[in-house]
Amino acid sequence: MSEPKSHSCANSEDERKENSSIAESNLTNYIDSVASSTIFSSSTVSKNGLTEFKQSPKCLVCNKKFTLTLRRHHCRFCKESVCDLHSMKRRNFPGDSDKQRICDNCDKEFVKEEVRKEVEEEVAKLEKQVQHAREVNEKLYKEHYEKTARVNQLELELTKAERIQKQKEQTLQDKLMEEQKKGNSARQQVDELGKCLDESRKCEKDMIEKCEGTEKQLEILKNQTESLKERRTELEGQIEHLNSRLKGSLPLDQVREIMCQRCRSRLNQTYKPLVHDVPIPEEGEDDGSIVEND
Ligand SMILES: [Zn+2]
Ligand SMILES: [Zn+2]
Ligand SMILES: [Zn+2]
Structure with a gap:
């Protein structure tokens, strides 16, 4: 149970979590057992503990045989025999400030636990950030939705306004065309009237000329009539004279x-x-x- 699972190969995060939780429970159990046991407590170990340590001929970590130069040491946590090279680190038991010798295997478990806690904290922090990001995203989405709706509304209004504007323009265009037509026909009428007026003036001029000619002729005729009257009067006088002369003849x-x-x-x-x-x-x-x- 206390053996480290350093060779476990976790692929997925879930598996890793599971493994780490198993390791955690193992370590917790182990630490609990150590803490609860008065026999294996750190204070008693230093006094009576030497007999409690396992007296293996080899180092648990590197498997090298102990000699006069390669001395045997004991991990205070797993009680196993280890060489000095593989028990260089020191850790204190929970609730104790004294540093104790620990083998590399046990230290790995502690490090794992620390890393796991750090990772958990990091994950919690990230989850918080994700949650916040989600909220922000939701808010932004809502805002975007509202803005899109507003934009659509505005586009609709714009389209409507454009249609009305176009209709107005068309109406004005039609009116303009009508006015132009009216103007053209009026201009034509004016032209025709002008022509008529010119003709009338010409006719009037001709008439005046004719009148003048006629007046002259009339004058001449009057004069002729006058002279004829005079001549007649003269002739009548002559006739009278001749008649009076004839009266006396046979x-x-x-x-x-x-x-x-x-x-x-x-x-x-x-x-x-x-x-x-x-x-x-x-x-x-x-x-x-x-x-x-x-
Ligand atoms: Zn060793
Ligand atoms: Zn150990
Ligand atoms: Zn005669």
């Missing part, structure tokens, strides 16, 4: 009766139509010729 038939044959034939040759159709000729010139012939 009618043509009577004149013909009193004419000689020669004059009558001559008159007939020249004024035949006048003689038969028109007793008093309207034309002043013919009238004059008749008067001349009288």
